[in-house]
Amino acid sequence: MKRKNKAIILPVQQRSVKSKESILAAAETVFAQKGLHGARIDEISQLANVNKQRIYAYFGSKKKLYRQILLKVYSLAATNEKILSLTEKDVPDMTLLIIESFFDFHQQNPQFWRLLAWENLNGGKSLNTDDWQKIRSSYIAHIQNLYEIGQQKRFFKKSLDFSTYILTIFSVTYFYYSNQLTISHLLNLDLETKLVRQKLSEQLTEILT
Structure with a gap:
């Protein structure tokens, strides 16, 4: 039965x-x-x-469904295997690896930065404190731990704190794809080419290390 x-x-x-x-x-x-x-x-x-x-x-409700979508896309970013698989032995080269990983993520997931733009226009009020804590506790904490190890071993500047380091990477990689079409015209530079992205990744790495 x-x-x-x-x-x-x-x-x-x-x-x-x-x-x-x-x-x-x-x-x-x-x-x-x-x-x-x-x-x-x-x-x-x-x-x-x-x-x-x-x-x-x-x-x-529509608001609750929207919150689920935000959690879904943020979780996708927070479970990025390329980031989570980094170990202490990767510390000397991790900045370039992280930058390239974030670039790849934005290129492959345009819905993410579009939703992020809408949520900022909405005042960033859709997720609660617990939601953000869960997101932070995964990949952000992992990167910060490796960064602090790198500072102790002099791979990173003592004067550059982690929040500035990660915010710079977030900002450049997000802006590169979310504003790609307009910035390409403004700078007369084709941001869709691999060579431009590679050069930016390498020079940003030099700035941050």
């Missing part, structure tokens, strides 16, 4: 998981294009091919 019940429940569970995945994928696309206030549940529902009542049943 128990086996029979299990056979009936599993397909329902699988459909539920698939529906949630479809909703999250559609919501990420729509929120990245239009932000929290411009996005409509009807549009997400249509793109996900899911009844909008099901969206409310799973996530409660």
Whole structure:
């Protein structure tokens, strides 16, 4: 009897998981294009091919769904294997490795910096203190630990604190892709070429080490 019940429940569970995945994928696309206030549940529902009542049943409201999307994309950044796999032996070369890793992440995940831009326009109020603590406790703490080891071994300047170091990397790599089209025109420089990015990575490494 128990086996029979299990056979009936599993397909329902699988459909539920698939529906949630479809909703999250559609919501990420729509929120990245239009932000929290411009996005409509009807549009997400249509793109996900899911009844909008099901969206409310799973996530409660548009704001709660938006928060889930932010957590999803931030978690994607926070679980970057290239960063988390760095060890003490990588410290001498880690700045260039981190810069290139962040560049790769932004290039491969344009939804991330689009959502980040919208969330800043929204006042950065969608995530709570616990959310940010979970994000910080993963890759930021890992990089900081390696940076402090590097300072002790004189691979990094004593005068350059970690917050300035990581903020500089965040800023340059984010700005490079989020403003690529306009800055290319402004500087008359094709930021889509590998050579330009490589040169920037190397020179930024020199500045920070």
